[in-house]
Amino acid sequence: MEKKRFGRAGLYRAFMFSSPTILVTSPDACKQVLMDDATFCTGWPKATVTLIGARSFISMPEEEHRRLRKLTAAPINGFDALSAYLAFIDATVVSTLRRWSSETKTKPIEFLTELRRMTFRIIVQIFMSGAGEATMEELERSYTDLNYGMRAMAIDLPGFAYHRALRARGRLVAALQGVLDERRAAAGKKMNRGVDMMDRLIEVEDEQGRRLEDEEIIDVLVMYLNAGHESSAHITMWATVFLQENPDILAKAKAEQEEIMRSIPPTQKGLTLRDFRKMEYLSQVVDETLRFVNISFVSFRQATRDVFVNGYLVPKGWKVQLWYRSVHMDPQVYPDPKKFNPSRWEGPPPRAGTFLPFGLGSRLCPGNDLAKLEISVFLHHFLVGYRLERENPNCRVRYLPHPRPVDNCLAKIIRVSSDDGY
Numbered sequence: 001m002e003k004k005r006f007g008r009a010g011l012y013r014a015f016m017f018s019s020p021t022i023l024v025t026s027p028d029a030c031k032q033v034l035m036d037d038a039t040f041c042t043g044w045p046k047a048t049v050t051l052i053g054a055r056s057f058i059s060m061p062e063e064e065h066r067r068l069r070k071l072t073a074a075p076i077n078g079f080d081a082l083s084a085y086l087a088f089i090d091a092t093v094v095s096t097l098r099r100w101s102s103e104t105k106t107k108p109i110e111f112l113t114e115l116r117r118m119t120f121r122i123i124v125q126i127f128m129s130g131a132g133e134a135t136m137e138e139l140e141r142s143y144t145d146l147n148y149g150m151r152a153m154a155i156d157l158p159g160f161a162y163h164r165a166l167r168a169r170g171r172l173v174a175a176l177q178g179v180l181d182e183r184r185a186a187a188g189k190k191m192n193r194g195v196d197m198m199d200r201l202i203e204v205e206d207e208q209g210r211r212l213e214d215e216e217i218i219d220v221l222v223m224y225l226n227a228g229h230e231s232s233a234h235i236t237m238w239a240t241v242f243l244q245e246n247p248d249i250l251a252k253a254k255a256e257q258e259e260i261m262r263s264i265p266p267t268q269k270g271l272t273l274r275d276f277r278k279m280e281y282l283s284q285v286v287d288e289t290l291r292f293v294n295i296s297f298v299s300f301r302q303a304t305r306d307v308f309v310n311g312y313l314v315p316k317g318w319k320v321q322l323w324y325r326s327v328h329m330d331p332q333v334y335p336d337p338k339k340f341n342p343s344r345w346e347g348p349p350p351r352a353g354t355f356l357p358f359g360l361g362s363r364l365c366p367g368n369d370l371a372k373l374e375i376s377v378f379l380h381h382f383l384v385g386y387r388l389e390r391e392n393p394n395c396r397v398r399y400l401p402h403p404r405p406v407d408n409c410l411a412k413i414i415r416v417s418s419d420d421g422y
Helices: 002-006 025-036 046-052 060-076 079-103 111-127 134-146 161-185 195-205 214-245 247-263 282-295 324-328 368-385
Strands: 011-016 019-023 040-042 298-303 307-309 313-314 320-324 386-390 410-415
Touching: 011 320, 019 025, 019 298, 025 307, 025 320, 025 324, 040 324, 046 161, 046 214, 046 313, 060 214, 079 111, 079 368, 079 410, 111 134, 111 368, 111 410, 134 161, 134 214, 161 195, 161 214, 195 214, 214 247, 214 282, 214 368, 214 386, 247 282, 247 368, 298 324, 298 368, 320 324, 368 386
Parallel strands: 019 320
Antiparallel strands: 011 019, 040 298, 298 320, 307 313, 386 410
16 A cells, blocks of 8 residues: 555555554565664564563563574474474374364364364474363463454453453463473473473573573463464465465475375385475475465564664664565565466575565574474375365455454365375
């Protein structure tokens, strides 16, 4: 809308979330803001900071952010961590697809809702293995309420999204604190489970021997658990839908996955990271879905001093909103941007600032590799063994808090091959 009114300036002045704000919509300007941590600190709305937590990545100062990111990087995206998580992800996807195909013989399911449940169980297992069924259900219900208040106005009155989300936050903190207390009480005792992310956060120390406080651990888990299932579930749903809607793309992706399946030795159980790295075309499908759907369509910064961006002054203290959706749908960056075209990702990687689904710079999403692994494993098994039959293929789309069909993609999962697991 601003481009239509004022042309391709790339920066537009507004007043949003009770603050004077500059909207940034061009790749070069986004790159400048995201890469300059000294000039632009985080500037998320009050509701987001309160709900995710003041000690989480999104709101902490740069020095603390670097410290916490360093402490948690290997357990999330490291080779050993991804290898350990892959076996559980693979087994969960195989069993879940089989169950869905059996259930939908009689009636359709809300594909997105069920994907959210599946990805939530995966992420809880990774971060808090052994969580009881009651804890799992309480966490899942609370996260749904929390998500709807993330970008709402911070109005704590009945009937407002923030009011419900704030109470969901309280339930989440209580549940996570209960698990933390159990872990600390059981410290040193022999446990019949592997080490998970919560264990690592409890035990990790920095160079000065400092350990994380309970508040820090809880806020990190709230952030990771929310991002780790919401984004993955929505992108998985849309990638599946786009594949079904584009037979040529579906055929090419399916052929690649079938070739990978044939190359797996008979003695191997499940997928490996070596198999995952062979999924070149499927990776292009995932990247194009990330561009096309724009799950994280905006991020927030604040100027710490007067600064010029693209020749325009951004005054000290003003908020800056980076509109990734404008970048990803810019025809000068992506020709024919409304066409779903995975082949546009062939060749060299995109220029910095033009592809921002996980952000850029020091605050790049720390779980990006895990998210792509989870999405790709699901699509692999879906492509070699199933198809989606939507009840309302022309269903209207709702865009907040994330783009989704209003019927949550009501569909049947049809099994077309028995070779969907190993």
